[in-house]
Amino acid sequence: GELWSVELSSGETSKLLDDGFNPTYSPDGQRLAFDGRLAGAQRVWIADTRGRNPRQVTSDSSEAVVHTEPRWSPDGAAIVFRRVEKLKSDIAIVNPTTQAVTRVTDDYVVDVSPTWTPDGRGVVFSSSRGGGMNLWRARLGNDGAPAGLEQLTTGAGDDVQASVHPDGRQLAFSVRGINSDLWQLPVSPETGRATANPSPVLGTTRVESRGTWSRDGRQLAFNSDRAGEMNIWVLESPGRERRVTSGAGGDYQPDWAPDGQALVFFSARGGNTDIWQVRLADTALTRLTDAAALDINPAYSPDGRRIAFVSDRSGRFEVWVMGSDGSDQRQVASVGCWGHFVAWTADGKAVVFRGERDRQMQIYRADMESGALTAMRPVHSGGHMSFSPSQALIMDVSSHKVLWVHPVSGGEPYEVYQFPDPDVRIDYPRWSPNGRTIVFDRAAPRGADLWTLEAF
Structure with missing residues (x-):
């Protein structure tokens, strides 16, 4: 897929990159994170808001592993993303400066659609680990390492695409019917x-x-x-x-x-x-x-x-x-x-x-x-x-x-x-x-x- 931008005042569109998916602006509006295959395997990249100077920020042991769904932390110091390897679909965090990766989950359940809590101390994502596809929160310690998982929703249907309110007191999500x-x-x-x-x-x-x-x-x-x-x-x-x-x-x-x-x-x-x-x-x-x-x-x-x-x-x-x-x-x-x-x-x-x-x-x-x-x-x-x-x-x-x-x-x-x-x-x-x-x-x-x- 191609990455494009649109000026809301004029409606003018601009092509940014020939290859890219799931774009997300950094909190200061100066950078763009996305996933793409610019160098072969699908990895997380960052670029300026015009798509210039793209830089790969994640790597892995095999080209068969996919990195997707990047989202910036509220302070712009980290990016959460989904790591897919065969039957595994896990959540990870990368420091875009050092490229150090922290695994938030690492098992054979399905974890998708990660997003940050406004204080940057947690990640909300959808997971099948409790039986159905429900929302979970991973709490993060002062060092950014995972400090426990908490189930937020239960019941039927797939609870996906969570969005946390800026005050941190409410989240919206879709329940995909089955x-x-x-x-x-x-x-x-x-x-x-x-x-x-x-x-x-x-x-x-x-x-x-x-x-x-x-x-x-x-x-x-x-x-x-x-x-x-x-x-x-x-x-x-x-x-x-x-x-x-x-x-x-x-x-x-x-x-x-x-x-x-x-x-x-x-x-x-x-x-x-x-x-x-x-x-x-x-x-x-x-x-x-x-x-x-x-x-x-x-x-x-x-x-x-x-x-x-x-x-x-x-x-x-x-x-x-x-x-x-x-x-x-x-x-x-x-x-x-x-x-x-x-x-x-x-x-x-x-x-x-x-x-x-x-x-x-x-x-x-x-x-x-x-x-x-x-x-x-x-x-x-x-x-x-x-x-x-x-x-x-x-x-x-x-x-x-x-x-x-x-x-x-x-x-x-x-x-x-x-x-x-x-x-x-x-x-x-x-x-x-x-x-x-x-x-x-x-x-x-x-x-x-x-x-x-x-x-x-």
């Missing part, structure tokens, strides 16, 4: 290949997401914002749906206890993102974790005595395990855990997850007692893995578009299904207990609204 329904795809239990076309299970104008079958296959739990807040619901029979949690905070990704009497999920309803349990008989809630960290993606063991989950309490996302009552919480592995599901093996002796070694994604099997790791065959993504009941096959989704099956013991993976509409996403596939159905999210955009947040 119509997400639960669909089912009939498949062969032996091969995972589709045996018929997909059809809707639940469809509203809101978000119905992350469906999971009870162990007997008779009920489907899911999270939905159909009543206003993102809560946990149960489809007890066709046309009969029951809300089992209520209130603000955002409740996501339920998983069934083997006896069908309870669900675990993660939520920020207590002020921090933790693992919660709801008893279905009376909808009583129990908070199972309460650490100053993000605890997400819980999964009951086959015997129901333990719960595996993902936590960043040790500095990055790792697999943890605890008793079903929240006792004996301990870390299982130390290779990172990046993805939406942790899957138990049928014997309950290990979990399978997507980890990282030497900055490369790898599927691992971790022994729950010893922590010993075994590398498994690669899968296309690994972020949405679901085992077939026999555990001979893994269903996953690639690029939020295509369902794939990967034979665990060998053989080439094969494509199962994708929608012809390029705007439609597929997420969170889960195999039914009898192996004959895959339930998944079918999501499509539906416009956006403007919101404000007071006294944040």
Whole structure:
């Protein structure tokens, strides 16, 4: 793209640069920051307001890494930007004079659209780290280093493009609507290949997401914002749906206890993102974790005595395990855990997850007692893995578009299904207990609204 300017008094336009995106003026109006490919890789640059004397201010280890969305700090001494490397989308800050870079986030969730607070002591950005795409604030210490993350918004829709009021007491943002329904795809239990076309299970104008079958296959739990807040619901029979949690905070990704009497999920309803349990008989809630960290993606063991989950309490996302009552919480592995599901093996002796070694994604099997790791065959993504009941096959989704099956013991993976509409996403596939159905999210955009947040 080209960079242009327009004189507001006369309407006269001027071309500044042949290559540039996301321009932003410095607070004193004397410089322009932008991202572009003037020297090959997409990096952050600064120039004068006429586009003259451009100077690259960021660099990186690979030309495949992209630097984008620069924004000046209020004092003009730093620029925050987004760093994209394969599946990673993080926030970083560069000093344009020294070119020293400080990483604000560094993990495998999606962080986008950074902007400064007026005092320069914080960065507000959109992130998927709490379940949905919501607004977060990174507080910065006196030395400019990150000093903690705070979730500002919860709930459905994508909260993006935040703008902080100059007095620092209010921010405006867009809520990008998503119509997400639960669909089912009939498949062969032996091969995972589709045996018929997909059809809707639940469809509203809101978000119905992350469906999971009870162990007997008779009920489907899911999270939905159909009543206003993102809560946990149960489809007890066709046309009969029951809300089992209520209130603000955002409740996501339920998983069934083997006896069908309870669900675990993660939520920020207590002020921090933790693992919660709801008893279905009376909808009583129990908070199972309460650490100053993000605890997400819980999964009951086959015997129901333990719960595996993902936590960043040790500095990055790792697999943890605890008793079903929240006792004996301990870390299982130390290779990172990046993805939406942790899957138990049928014997309950290990979990399978997507980890990282030497900055490369790898599927691992971790022994729950010893922590010993075994590398498994690669899968296309690994972020949405679901085992077939026999555990001979893994269903996953690639690029939020295509369902794939990967034979665990060998053989080439094969494509199962994708929608012809390029705007439609597929997420969170889960195999039914009898192996004959895959339930998944079918999501499509539906416009956006403007919101404000007071006294944040």
